[in-house]
Amino acid sequence: MKKIIYLDYASTTPVDPRVLKTMLPYFTEKFGNTMSLHSFGREASQALTEARKTLASIINADPEEIIFTGSATESNNLAVKGLAAFYGKEKNEIIISPTEHDCILESARSLSSQGFKIHYLPVDRNGLIDLKKLEQLINSKTLLVSVIHGNNEVGTLQDLSAIGKICREKQVFFHTDAAQSFVREKIDVKKMQIDLLTGSSQKIYGPKGAALLYVRKGVVLKPVLHGGGHENGLRSSTSNLPAIVGFAKAAQIMQKNRVEENKRIARLRDLLVKEVLEKIPRTKLNGHPTQRLANNANISFAGVEGESLLLELDFNGIAVSTGSACSSRTLEPSHVLMALGLQPEQAHGSIRFSLGRWTTKSEIKKTVKVLEKVVKKIRSFSPFGN
Amino acid sequence: MTDFYTKQTLEHFRNPHNYGEIKNADGKGDAGNIVCGDVMSLYIRVIKNRQGKEVIKDVKFKTYGCAAAIATSSVITDLVKGKTIDEALKISKTDIVDTLKGLPPIKIHCSILAIDALSEAIYQFLKEKKRAIPEELENKHQRIAKSKEQIEERYRKWIGKK
Numbered sequence: 001m002k003k004i005i006y007l008d009y010a011s012t013t014p015v016d017p018r019v020l021k022t023m024l025p026y027f028t029e030k031f032g033n034t035m036s037l038h039s040f041g042r043e044a045s046q047a048l049t050e051a052r053k054t055l056a057s058i059i060n061a062d063p064e065e066i067i068f069t070g071s072a073t074e075s076n077n078l079a080v081k082g083l084a085a086f087y088g089k090e091k092n093e094i095i096i097s098p099t100e101h102d103c104i105l106e107s108a109r110s111l112s113s114q115g116f117k118i119h120y121l122p123v124d125r126n127g128l129i130d131l132k133k134l135e136q137l138i139n140s141k142t143l144l145v146s147v148i149h150g151n152n153e154v155g156t157l158q159d160l161s162a163i164g165k166i167c168r169e170k171q172v173f174f175h176t177d178a179a180q181s182f183v184r185e186k187i188d189v190k191k192m193q194i195d196l197l198t199g200s201s202q203k204i205y206g207p208k209g210a211a212l213l214y215v216r217k218g219v220v221l222k223p224v225l226h227g228g229g230h231e232n233g234l235r236s237s238t239s240n241l242p243a244i245v246g247f248a249k250a251a252q253i254m255q256k257n258r259v260e261e262n263k264r265i266a267r268l269r270d271l272l273v274k275e276v277l278e279k280i281p282r283t284k285l286n287g288h289p290t291q292r293l294a295n296n297a298n299i300s301f302a303g304v305e306g307e308s309l310l311l312e313l314d315f316n317g318i319a320v321s322t323g324s325a326c327s328s329r330t331l332e333p334s335h336v337l338m339a340l341g342l343q344p345e346q347a348h349g350s351i352r353f354s355l356g357r358w359t360t361k362s363e364i365k366k367t368v369k370v371l372e373k374v375v376k377k378i379r380s381f382s383p384f385g386n
Numbered sequence: 387m388t389d390f391y392t393k394q395t396l397e398h399f400r401n402p403h404n405y406g407e408i409k410n411a412d413g414k415g416d417a418g419n420i421v422c423g424d425v426m427s428l429y430i431r432v433i434k435n436r437q438g439k440e441v442i443k444d445v446k447f448k449t450y451g452c453a454a455a456i457a458t459s460s461v462i463t464d465l466v467k468g469k470t471i472d473e474a475l476k477i478s479k480t481d482i483v484d485t486l487k488g489l490p491p492i493k494i495h496c497s498i499l500a501i502d503a504l505s506e507a508i509y510q511f512l513k514e515k516k517r518a519i520p521e522e523l524e525n526k527h528q529r530i531a532k533s534k535e536q537i538e539e540r541y542r543k544w545i546g547k548k
Contacts, residue, residue, distance in 0.1 A: 305423055307452040308399065311391075315400065333423065344541070345450075348423040381405045381456055383427050383448040 005318045005363045009203075009295055009356030010152060010180060015246065016205035016357070022249040023207065026242040034239045035228060044241055051248035055212055058255055059197065060188040067213045067231045068244055072179035072200040073103040074224075075213035076146075078234065079175045079196045080107040082221030083144050084116060091143035091172075095119045097129050098339040099156075100148050104177055105335075108146075121147070125341050126288040127156030131166065138170045145174050150181035153336040153352055154287030155296025157185065164193030173219060179203055179211075180293055183254045184262070195219050201243065205357060206250030210243035265355050266294040268364050272353060273297050275368040280375055286337060286350060295355040298337075300346040301375055303384035309351055312374035318367055321352045345384065391453055392487045399453040404463035406446045413514075415506025417499045419534060421541045424451035424496060426459055428503040432471070432511055441470050447503070454493035458500040461485045471508060475523065477501065502530050 006014075015023075026047065032040030034048045052063040069075045080094070094108055098120045108118045119137050121129045129147060138145070145167050150157050160176060167174035175196035178187060182199030189197060196219065201210040215221060215234070227236025254261070277283050282302035301309060306322035313320055322334075333347035342350075353367070379385035391399070408429035418424040431444035445466045447459040461482050466474050479497040483489050489497060509527045512519050519527075 303450065305451050305455070308456060311396075311399065311453050333421075344421045344423070348420070381402060381448060381459075382450040383425055384450050385448070 003317070005367060007353045007355060007359065007363075007367065008319045008321050009359075010293075010352065010354035011321055012202045012208065013205045013356055014358075015207050016250060016253060018253060019206055019246045019250045023242045023246040026245050030241075032241075034241065035230070044239070047241060047245055048239055051244045054248040055199070055251055056214075058183055058187075058251055059199075059214060060190050061214050062217065064232070065189075065214055065217055067215055067234050068239065069211045069213055069231075069235055070209055070237070070240065072101075072177070072198050072203075072211045074235075075198040075200075075211050076101070076103045076175075076177055077107050078213055078221060078224050079198065079215075080104065080144065080146060081111070081224055082234070083173060083175075083196075083219075084111050084114075085222035086220050087143050088114070088116070091141050093117045093119065093139065093141045094143060095121060095134065095137050095145045095172075097121045097123060097147050097158075099123055099127055099151055099153075099336045100146065101152055101177055101179070104146055104148070117141075123339055126291075127151055127154050127336070127340050128288065128291070129158060129163070131159075131162055134163065135166055135170070138166070138172055142170070142172045145172055147174075147176055148180075149176045149178040149187070150185065150293040150296075151287065151336060152180050153334055154298045154340065155180075155292035156288040157181065157291050157293060160187065160192045160194060167195075168193040180296075183251045183258065184293065184295075186258070189214055189216065201247035201250060204250045204254050206247040207243045209240050210247040212247075261357065262294040265357075265359065268359055268361060269295060269297050269353075269355050271361070272355075272364050272367065273299070275364075276371060279368060279372055284346070286340065286342065297353045297355075298350055299353065300342065300350045302346065302349060303382045303386070304349045304375055304378045305382075306349055306351055308378050309349070309374065312378060313351075313367075313370065316370045316374065318370055321354070322350065390490065391457075392489075395454060395457040395486045395489065398457035398460040398486065402447075402456055402460035404446050404460065404467070405448065407448060408444060408446050411446075411507075413507040413509075413511030415503040415508070415510060417502035417506060417530065418451065418455070419537045420450070421537055424455040424499055425449065426451065426455065426499050426503045428459070428462070428500075428507045430466070430507045430511060439470050441468060442466050442474055443468075451496065451499075452493070454489055454496040455499065457486060458482050458489075458496045459503075462500040462504055466504060471511075474504065475508060475520070477504065502526070506530060 032044035034045040052066045056063045056066045173195045177198045179200040195216045197214040199212045202208040223234045225236045230236050284300045286298040337347035411429035412432040413430045415428045417426045427448045429446045430442050433443040435441045445463045449459040482497040505526050
């Protein structure tokens with residue numbers, strides 16, 4: 001069988017074999033419940049502590065500030081709703097960017113029915129938020145500013161230090177959804193003055209089912225899940241130890257080779273962008289030209305609808321995504337691309353290529369070749385084909 | 387799995403029939419809107435057959451859209467070719483969906499789009515020949531024009547909101 005070219009690492013990554021190997025004993029021999037007092041429990045509890053330490057050190061947090069959850073969506077929900085539930089009586093305004101992942105947008109919207117006011121920060125055409133406007137929007141009722149770090153669709157990286165500085169000065173909480181950037185990018189929660197941060201395992205070659213929420217000491221959340229009081233009372237549920245151990249291992253591996261790996265992937269990504277823009281007419285890179293995730297290229301193909309391009313690529317053995325994978329079952333153009341000021345036809349005709357640890361130069365070359373062919377084909381049916 | 391496309395839909399998408407334009411067509415119908423991500427143009431060539439009846443001799447399409455939009459465009463050209471005007475007006479979205487052996491629920495609107503484009507092409511043909519327009523076709527034409535307006539209005543509001 002022909003090997004399929006996977007360029008959808010931003011949707012999810014395969015588990016690194018080294019990670020899997022680390023996880024396996026925790027399914028069978030070391031299966032204990034971290035809350036048990038016997039030797040199995042102690043062994044599990046110790047592994048959990050180790051994983052917490054490892055992950056905390058990556059963002060310069062203290063281990064007690066790391067809360068394990070089941071997914072980045074859950075972390076984001078806990079951050080927004082947990083803060084709102086505790087502080088909502090005094091402060092009921094939330095500021096977010098329009099380019100947040102759906103789980104932040106929807107969490108915020110769910111609060112608006114409880115009397116919260118949601119403000120959307122303007123973004124420029126590269127996807128960067130307007131920092132001046134952020135300062136203006138913050139007032140005595142502002143509870144939280146939540147801004148995604150590395151955008152999942154267009155890859156733009158926000159300036160966390162600048163946002164953190166403003167929020168700390170004005171004494172409002174700052175949460176960042178770093179699902180795409182955790183470990184991939186250097187983050188120091190102390191230096192950057194971040195109060196809450198979401199990180200995910202399945203984007204960094206760890207397993208699904210593990211994620212974290214960093215909660216700075218002194219920030220109080222009300223839990224969403226009640227029960228046995230795991231994770232400092234913030235997330236009751238038996239710890240998913242195999243996944244958490246895998247998460248920590250995955251983070252360790254990425255941390256160790258971050259600079260070289262990013263350099264290698266960015267070089268391939270730049271090659272992809274350069275060749276596509278050179279060889280295929282009426283194409284355009286979306287997102288910030290330089291301040292972006294190393295593995296992301298989001299490209300608009302004028303006159304071509306994204307889904308039909310995705311399917312043609314799939315037939316040719318190349319897996320990509322339109323917008324974010326989650327929204328591929330809805331018909332609306334991507335809210336992120338529209339926020340960046342793209343016309344509907346550009347937004348509908350955009351493809352996200354996300355590269356990863358096992359992407360090769362020959363795969364990129366092949367992808368460009370196939371793209372040239374299929375874009376031409378789809379344009380031949382299109383009323384906007386030339 | 388109705389969430390995914392049938393073999394028939396994918397086949398029509400990958401190898402669509404009758405795509406292109408007809409120069410100086412006897413009728414051209416446009417349907418859909420770029421805001422929604424689907425735009426379809428259908429061209430028809432009408433001639434009189436031996437019995438003196440007007441039949442759609444040739445039909446072509448140009449479509450911007452998802453796989454379902456392209457597949458439904460392809461299917462409607464197959465269904466229409468050789469039919470009289472009256473017969474063509476009787477083609478329904480169910481005929482298209484049945485030919486494709488089903489469409490995901492979220493994509494049913496693509497089959498409506500194809501029917502709309504055909505109706506509009508026939509409408510234009512009759513109008514230019516100064517023929518009587520059947521009431522049903524006139525109503526449909528009004529509905530399509532109105533929905534186009536509404537979509538554009540909604541879009542303006544949406545953009546204005548930011």
